[in-house]
Amino acid sequence: MIKEVVVVEGRDDVSAVKRAVEAEVIAVGGFGINSKVIEKIKEAQKRKGVIIFTDPDFAGEKIRKIITKRVSGVKHARISQKDGIKDGDIGVENAAPEVILKALLKAKCELQEKREVFTIEDMMFFKLIADEKARARRDFVGRELGIGYANGNQFLSRLNNFDISKEELTKAVDKANKEI
Structure with missing residues (x-):
């Protein structure tokens, strides 16, 4: 329940x-x-x-x-x-x-307070933007992390506002790269 x-x-x-x-x-x-x-x-x-x-x-x-x-x-x-x-x-x-x-x-x-753990550079590093498979990767990673699909800016905001750690993101992106 x-x-x-x-x-x-x-x-x-x-x-x-x-x-x-x-x-x-x-x-x-x-x-x-x-x-x-x-x-x-x-x-x-x-x-x-x-x-x-x-x-x-x-x-x-x-x-x-x-x-x-x-x-x-x-x-x-x-x-x-x-x-x-x-x-x-x-x-x-x-x-x-x-x-x-x-x-x-x-x-x-x-989170209530503004948090900026992730940057646009991180989004590019993890190929969540500016990559031909970025959209599919964000969809997969969003499902893995439970934050849903979003465009690049919204996705970055969710990563920061939903207390996602670098380790969680790295794991989800690694899994996405193996499956996409």
Whole structure:
């Protein structure tokens, strides 16, 4: 059972999470996040902790930002677009139970203070940008680290904000280089 309350976008996501793991789940109902839902999430955060688990698309990221702005200290679980796509539809509800479980177990908490362990030079060194396989490498590494896929700038920000160590990144990149 997952200790924290999992926050998802809709009913289908609730069903998918419950198929994968025993957990308390709150559905925000898409962009219609009202003050009642935010209060519910704040209370859940106070009592048990919260994991935000939205779809790997623009709308999912926007919802994630809305919640994060209003509720501090939440954890973030992510799946890649590849793991959440079915018949052209992208969403948590399309992910396999083992993918959902892995994402929830790898949930990361954003740090409050600004941290700059990684630089643009590191991104180039690890071939996460400015390389023909950079996109595939970021996708693979994002799944390994539980921070999801992002463009180069967002990926750098996630590496720094999710308390990823150089050792963790090196291991994930080495694994990606063997498989890509």
